[in-house]
Amino acid sequence: MPKKPKQIPEEFKTYEEAAEFWNTHDSTDYLDVLEEIEMKVDIKKRHFLIEVDMDTVELLQKSARKKGVSISRLANEIIQKQLVEANQ
Incomplete structure (x- = not known):
């Protein structure tokens, strides 16, 4: 009998x-x-x-772990904020 998935x-x-969950489980x-679901993807993003x-x-x-966001997202937010402040 097959094992019931978690x-x-x-x-x-x-x-x-x-990512950890889906890397260890078969969808x-x-x-x-x-x-x-229907999803729009911006493939022009660089x-x-x-x-x-x-x-x-x-x-x-x-910091990213505390906020529950990716490192990339946090870094982008910080850089954007600093650039806006520097250009005011």
Whole structure:
């Protein structure tokens, strides 16, 4: 008899937590509880690589975890805020 899959958490605290769950679970085991959605994707979005020292990365990771957001999102928000303030 097949093993019953673990229940999907009601909500994930971070993207990393969701990634960990789905990296260790097969989505095809959940077809009866998943629902189809329509989603728009901005494929014009560009990604840029910047060098950041390890101390800064560690601070970003800690802050992002506390806020429940990705490191990229937090870094983008901080950079945007600083640039707006610098240009006022």
